Amino acid sequence: MPALFTLAGQLAARVPLVPAVLSKAERGYRLHAGMAPAPVKAAPIALAADSTPFAAFCRIALACLEHLQQNHPGALHSENVEYIHQMRVATRRLRAALRLFAPALPPGLREELRAPLSALMRQLGTARDLDVLQAEIVDPVLRALPEEPRLSALASAITNRRYAARREVLAALATPAHGSLLLNTMSALHPTLPPPGEAPLADFAAHRLRRLARRVRRLALTVNADDPPALHALRIAVKRLRYGLEFFATVRGLSRLRHMQANLAATQDVLGKLNDLANAGVLLTDCTGHDAQLREAVALVGGWHGPRYTALLGEVTALLPKLARLRLPAAPEA
Numbered sequence: 001m002p003a004l005f006t007l008a009g010q011l012a013a014r015v016p017l018v019p020a021v022l023s024k025a026e027r028g029y030r031l032h033a034g035m036a037p038a039p040v041k042a043a044p045i046a047l048a049a050d051s052t053p054f055a056a057f058c059r060i061a062l063a064c065l066e067h068l069q070q071n072h073p074g075a076l077h078s079e080n081v082e083y084i085h086q087m088r089v090a091t092r093r094l095r096a097a098l099r100l101f102a103p104a105l106p107p108g109l110r111e112e113l114r115a116p117l118s119a120l121m122r123q124l125g126t127a128r129d130l131d132v133l134q135a136e137i138v139d140p141v142l143r144a145l146p147e148e149p150r151l152s153a154l155a156s157a158i159t160n161r162r163y164a165a166r167r168e169v170l171a172a173l174a175t176p177a178h179g180s181l182l183l184n185t186m187s188a189l190h191p192t193l194p195p196p197g198e199a200p201l202a203d204f205a206a207h208r209l210r211r212l213a214r215r216v217r218r219l220a221l222t223v224n225a226d227d228p229p230a231l232h233a234l235r236i237a238v239k240r241l242r243y244g245l246e247f248f249a250t251v252r253g254l255s256r257l258r259h260m261q262a263n264l265a266a267t268q269d270v271l272g273k274l275n276d277l278a279n280a281g282v283l284l285t286d287c288t289g290h291d292a293q294l295r296e297a298v299a300l301v302g303g304w305h306g307p308r309y310t311a312l313l314g315e316v317t318a319l320l321p322k323l324a325r326l327r328l329p330a331a332p333e334a
Helices: 002-012 024-033 053-077 082-100 109-144 149-173 176-188 201-222 228-247 255-288 292-324
Strands: none
Touching: 002 176, 053 082, 053 149, 053 176, 053 201, 082 109, 082 228, 109 149, 109 176, 109 255, 109 292, 149 176, 149 255, 149 292, 201 228, 201 292, 228 255, 228 292, 255 292
């Protein structure tokens, strides 16, 4: 296996090659059946009952890479923005797994993978943030006020910025560096020897999830609903706990927490919408430059979303006491 990765890495360093998830035969069957390509979401990950923490991490990380690769062709050849969004989700989940399993990883592995994944995340995130800005922040106002020329001009400015960000992402995905990132990550996930002295996976999972839950409770007790940076930190904490519950959903004693996973997903959605509105001002100002009319359009957008922002703040205020009481079982079930 190491020799195969070495050869693949040498080829990928010269030309833009990426590992393919689908075989030629499967691609042929899909073409014959007329199956239209579509963005792929993250699939549930089944962990073996006798998995060690490191083996579980490798299984999860490879599933995240597969999720990333499944959406790569669509991102390159389709205008559907969901492909890039799903690539961002896959990268975000892999980074979350690196953090969650940090105590169980071989020395240096997290540092080796974190930097290139963070760079990819920034590229994908910029494009996705602009897609959200247009679709969920500006377009609803434009539909409500279709005769307002300043809004039309603002939407055009954002569209130009979106296309530029998309071109940068596609250029990065078509470079040898992207293929090398995937191969290097896969190679790191196929070590010759696992780390020694690993704890049982159920114990490890319960310990790490309780740690994440404590952080959620602590932030929920201290956060102010009118403090966007603090709410952003809470959103990240909720997201990491939710991903942890998803990763460990098949581990003994934790499958019964799926209702908590669903509640956290709903909470993350509310906090995410609030975060999008809080960040919209900076993104909009960046898109408008010094154009006075475009800045007036930004003010219109802010005023239109004012009631929605207030309503979301009310939802968050109601959620905080529930998050402050969040508890996980002290030990896995027998």
